[in-house]
Amino acid sequence: MTIGAEIASSQKNCSRSVCIPINYSLLDPKVIPVQVNVQLQLRQILGLDLDQRTVTVEVFTNLYWKDWWVETLSNKATTIDEQVRDEVRLIDWHVQDLRNITHSLPVHDSGLIATPSLDGTGSIISISTEATVVFNCEMNFNLFPFNKIKCDYVITSTDYDSGKLMFQANWSQIVNAHKLEFQLESDYEVQFDPILPKNLSASAVHRDHSSYHSAIGFQIYLKYRPTEALLLYYLPALILVLAAHLSFLIKPDGAPTRISLVTLSLTAVMNQFNTLNQISPKGGKGPTAAAIYLLTCVFSNCFCLGLNILTFRFKNDPVKFQNVNFYSALTSSISFLLFNLIYWPVILVSI
Template sequence: MSYSLHFCNHKMTLGSALGVISVLIFGMGLVEGVKAKNFQCDAVNQTSLPCLPVDYSKFELPMPTDINKISISAYIDEVMHVKEDDYSITFSCYLNVKWSDPRIHLDRDFGKEQAGVGGKGSERQTILVPVTLEMVDELWLPNVFIYNMKEFKVTNVLNKQAGLWIGTDKSILYSQAVHITFMCPMNFARFPLDTQVCKFQLGSYSYSDLKMMFETEMAGYSPPKHTNSIPLDFEINISKLSLADQTYIAGSLGNFSLAGFELVLDRHMASYLLGYYLPTGLFVMASWIGFLIPVEAIPGRMALLITLFLVLMNIFNTITTITPKTDGLTAIQVWILACIVFVFGALVEYAAILFKKQRYVSSQHRLNIKIVCKDNFKYEVQERAATSAVSLQQLAEEYWRIDKFFLISFPILFFIFNIIYWLAFIL
């Protein structure tokens, strides 16, 4: 039995095809071997470029018996999104990771060109020399883990936006232009008077602080920027992590060193104060005008209070749709509900006065039916009840005393509510 493969109308036996595939695989391995060998130190490779010893292993720590220090720098270009619906923050930055690898071999003249004429600069300070990015595949890299990471994307133009530098002190700097999205557990109970603190933390995935120590060398906006260019709902301040946030306690696995920064998000309140707080507060004050309207002017007083009540209910429904998710009521919902209660209280007060007035009018028109016999005939006689001792003038004065009481008490109660509200949600 014979098997055959057909390529481009030529007949090839199975054995020949397997031979070609073997040659291709061997050729690919040879290319990779040559590529790896280009960074190894040998007798022929006597250039000023850094090279790796023959026994170099990218799977072993640079300093197996000592603590490997990893420096992190984050030059933030822009905070692009703060998504409150899924509790995430997206920012673009230049993420730099720096560490030392004493196993790298450097030529005596390495870095002289960058230091200047005579190479004296290399003796005074560390000179970072850019090298080909392909060398990254042969170097040991720290297993960096970003806590609460949702997405990590390296930007591309014609190729990956990344760079590799090796210092004259055998330090390695690996930099990438990235977009990072991470989760931030936000609490919106004080919305829109809230301040959110989001911690961006990274460290080693598997090595404890006995083997790998992370430190934050720089965290902030890329110079000369000091603030965000994209207008967001927050004022953003960047600070370093506290000492407590620089260690992750993992129980029996040990303690893990962390680096990173804090994003402090202070919400801009001006739009909410002018758009919601001020109008609703004025609506409550407008409802107090109803206490000055005579009781007899039922259409005017009822129209005022009912209109204010419905407008506030509509504002509350609007706020409910734009408020971020939270377990209970937010600060702005508490405010508008309080305004609704004050307006509804004025409406209930007027309803109570009308009810009392209606009872008085009914008592004045109450009729008593009596049976009177006269001339052998029975007659039904209707008599009015005895006139109440309370005159209309006295009743009007009583209504005014009630309105005057609430005209004084409601502003006082609203003032006290404001003091408690702002102290509770601002301080």
């Protein structure tokens, strides 16, 4: 610092017990990187948009850091008023994958508080806000109704890399509300995990690949509760397939009954499949897990119908009819059983 700068820095601009040098804007922080302490609290999950792949949350954010050039004349926390506030150096931060911020309100009147530093040099500057934030989530619907939605709420700096600014916090500073409100709680199980300080590649922030940026936040996992889908779609489809397989127990003279039973089962499963397609989330790569199961049930019932038609070609020969009927029933049952033995372990491993 030059002699002129030292003289200028000794001249103060004061307002409401807070003073800064008149050449404040020309002064660099005395310690780099600036250590920014972060407190985050997830208050509410206000909404989930599956079409837009976004989640809306209410978040309380508190940032505080040491500024060696800000002097607090009072021995207690002081609100920085407009005369000084516009000149105080603020921390540049933003939310990754942000769509929109609404109802962003400072907790205090001006949003900025200055507190004397314990070591007597400079002040601790803090800013607290409550905001409703809409941001992008990672959604993969291929496992519906066993799918999970992963939402990373991450704050970072655009202008300052980790060599100039570092976010820091511990587990107790990144929390969710004790009574977290979520309108879709009956449909989703919520899991909250802090994201402690880490470095993001600059390519995740902007096009500059030469640096890393400090980041911090939390993760929300929304696990869909599959009970309703299991009861409304899986269980009825399974019963209808079993009913079709039971048709092989009907005697040869009951051909109309056998064909009617399989045809009705097939029609009902197809209706189940069409209804599921209307209510299941769209946008995954390929069919959902539920759609695959119901589609297999449709094919299984079609297979039963074809085998029944084949069997009745031998109705005039009791021996051949009995053999063909037995192996038809065995083939259709084993094929559907093998599908289930493959399907459910894959689902359980994936979730």
